[in-house]
Amino acid sequence: METKKIKLTASEDRPHLTYEALSVLHKYDVGLIWMEVYAYVAYIKLMPVEDDVWEKIKDELNSLKGWDSLEEIELFPFEEKNTELKKVLDVIPHGVTLLSRTGDIKYVNDYAAEKIFMTAGKDITGVNIRKYMDYDKLISFFNKKGKNVMAKDTMEIGTQLYQVNLQPIINEENVLSSYLISFYEMDNTSFSRYDNPITFDDIVAESNKMLQVINQGKLYSKSDSPVLITGESGTGKELFARAIHNESRRKSKPFIAINCAAIPDQLLESELFGYEGGTFTGGRKEGKAGIFEIAGGGTVFLDEIGDMAPHLQAKLLRVLQEKKVRRVGGANEVNFDVRLISATNQNIDHMVKNKEFRLDLLFRINIFNINIPPLRERKEDLPILFEHFAGIHSRRYHKYIKGIEQNAMRKLLNYNWPGNVREFQNVLERAAALSTSEEITSKDIMLNYDIVPEEETSGTSLKDCIESLEKRKITESLKVNKSIREAAKNLEVTHTLLINRMKKYNIDRNNL
Numbered sequence: 001m002e003t004k005k006i007k008l009t010a011s012e013d014r015p016h017l018t019y020e021a022l023s024v025l026h027k028y029d030v031g032l033i034w035m036e037v038y039a040y041v042a043y044i045k046l047m048p049v050e051d052d053v054w055e056k057i058k059d060e061l062n063s064l065k066g067w068d069s070l071e072e073i074e075l076f077p078f079e080e081k082n083t084e085l086k087k088v089l090d091v092i093p094h095g096v097t098l099l100s101r102t103g104d105i106k107y108v109n110d111y112a113a114e115k116i117f118m119t120a121g122k123d124i125t126g127v128n129i130r131k132y133m134d135y136d137k138l139i140s141f142f143n144k145k146g147k148n149v150m151a152k153d154t155m156e157i158g159t160q161l162y163q164v165n166l167q168p169i170i171n172e173e174n175v176l177s178s179y180l181i182s183f184y185e186m187d188n189t190s191f192s193r194y195d196n197p198i199t200f201d202d203i204v205a206e207s208n209k210m211l212q213v214i215n216q217g218k219l220y221s222k223s224d225s226p227v228l229i230t231g232e233s234g235t236g237k238e239l240f241a242r243a244i245h246n247e248s249r250r251k252s253k254p255f256i257a258i259n260c261a262a263i264p265d266q267l268l269e270s271e272l273f274g275y276e277g278g279t280f281t282g283g284r285k286e287g288k289a290g291i292f293e294i295a296g297g298g299t300v301f302l303d304e305i306g307d308m309a310p311h312l313q314a315k316l317l318r319v320l321q322e323k324k325v326r327r328v329g330g331a332n333e334v335n336f337d338v339r340l341i342s343a344t345n346q347n348i349d350h351m352v353k354n355k356e357f358r359l360d361l362l363f364r365i366n367i368f369n370i371n372i373p374p375l376r377e378r379k380e381d382l383p384i385l386f387e388h389f390a391g392i393h394s395r396r397y398h399k400y401i402k403g404i405e406q407n408a409m410r411k412l413l414n415y416n417w418p419g420n421v422r423e424f425q426n427v428l429e430r431a432a433a434l435s436t437s438e439e440i441t442s443k444d445i446m447l448n449y450d451i452v453p454e455e456e457t458s459g460t461s462l463k464d465c466i467e468s469l470e471k472r473k474i475t476e477s478l479k480v481n482k483s484i485r486e487a488a489k490n491l492e493v494t495h496t497l498l499i500n501r502m503k504k505y506n507i508d509r510n511n512l
């Protein structure tokens with residue numbers, strides 16, 4: 001005996017139609033498991049019933065006035081929809097999990113069951129996700145972002161790194177009903193997040209200087225003009241380039257980056273502009289498209305453009321002016337449509353003055369300029385960068401790093417960060433790997449160079465060092481004293497001498 005699923009279709013919308021049908025079931029003492037009634041159709045699930053009784057019930061139901069047909073069905077429509085949806089989710093090549101508000105698993109697709117929860121074949125519906133991962137940490141990151149907003153984070157599961165997206169699901173009554181978590185595999189070898197679309201949300205900063213630069217970037221992403229990003233090595237130039245692309249109208253098209261300093265000239269030329277078959281011994285027979293062709297409709301990022309050889313600068317200028325590219329060894333010119341973003345960590349104006357970089361090319365590539373300040377000029381960013389990288393690296397090293405001791409933070413603040421955010425990231429990775437407690441201590445922080453106060457590092461002569469120190473002392477004293485006279489007294493110099501020194505070092509007391 002099996003449960004029965006039936007569909008009753010009515011020919012008219014008569015009152016008591018359903019009541020009459022239920023009366024028949026009641027007469028034969030058949031229990032009802034579930035039913036759903038619409039204007040002309042009723043779906044009913046019944047308790048198991050003997051075959052001969054079932055035949056009688058069918059006859060009586062069919063003879064009721066108003067009911068058109070009775071069908072035995074395999075699945076109710078909502079079950080059919082659910083099965084279809086589940087099949088679709090099961091073929092998606094990343095992990096999908098639906099959770100209740102309290103973290104109970106409502107649904108996992110095949111990928112997540114196998115690779116994330118490692119429970120393939122087992123039903124884990126109703127089990128709390130905390131059994132499998134540090135869910136509270138993920139949720140706390142999400143809470144910081146604010147409700148109803150998708151949050152992203154990275155997480156290592158087994159030996160695989162994942163980008164985890166957490167999306168709140170809000171029902172029709174505007175109430176948070178569940179969370180959808182998606183897991184995307186990331187490239188393990190480089191520990192790079194660049195395989196995923198970088199947005200301005202991935203640029204971690206809270207200093208005014210950086211927030212301004214980020215706003216500038218957002219604004220420029222709405223335009224299609226070339227952008228030149230300048231800034232020291234490791235300040236995040238590539239990160240900005242990617243964020244601009246992903247916030248531009250070209251975001252669904254390729255972003256192709258090339259480092260002009262890392263490739264020999266001849267190779268760079270063929271990478272940029274492509275080559276025709278037979279041009280180079282060892283080259284591809286069918287030739288190769290250059291990045292201006294490959295990136296069709298997207299963005300080309302020329303990193304370290306200051307290192308480009310003069311003859312390539314001339315060729316690039318021509319290509320940009322004509323919006324046409326001719327492959328090396330080829331005769332035909334091809335139109336292209338890309339946005340150009342370039343970057344350099346060199347002083348490009350000096351290079352122009354020294355005739356190392358073409359002024360006309362600079363005009364072409366520098367319609368918009370973004371200058372990313374070095375980390376030492378925005379140390380207000382260190383605490384939030386600490387939080388960001390401590391999170392990433394503690395997961396990587398399976399540690400739970402909650403914070404940082406004051407002494408250790410002071411050490412970070414006193415350092416000059418010549419390698420900028422990249423160096424900061426490496427120092428924190430080392431600290432996370434070394435740490436034996438929940439707080440990073442001063443001894444976990446191994447800096448690449450000794451700490452030298454910033455001003456004392458400028459210039460190499462004794463005179464430069466003394467002047468830097470003098471300027472710093474005067475600035476500090478002016479900041480903490482109410483008047484120049486009082487500062488002079490504390491510094492044990494005359495009022496006149498202090499005023500002369502302020503003129504010499506261009507110190508404006510109102511701007512301190």
Ligand SMILES: Nc1ncnc2c1ncn2[C@@H]1O[C@H](COP(=O)(O)OP(=O)(O)OP(=O)(O)O)[C@@H](O)[C@H]1O
Pocket residue numbers: 202203204205231232233234235236237238239240303345421422425
């Ligand atoms: N504000 C930031 N928030 C988060 N990560 C950052 C930030 N700035 C830089 N990074 C990280 O620091 C590293 C270096 O950044 P990126 O490669 O973009 O720098 P760059 O200026 O292009 O360096 P280079 O001049 O050496 O090419 C990357 O791992 C990047 O993700």
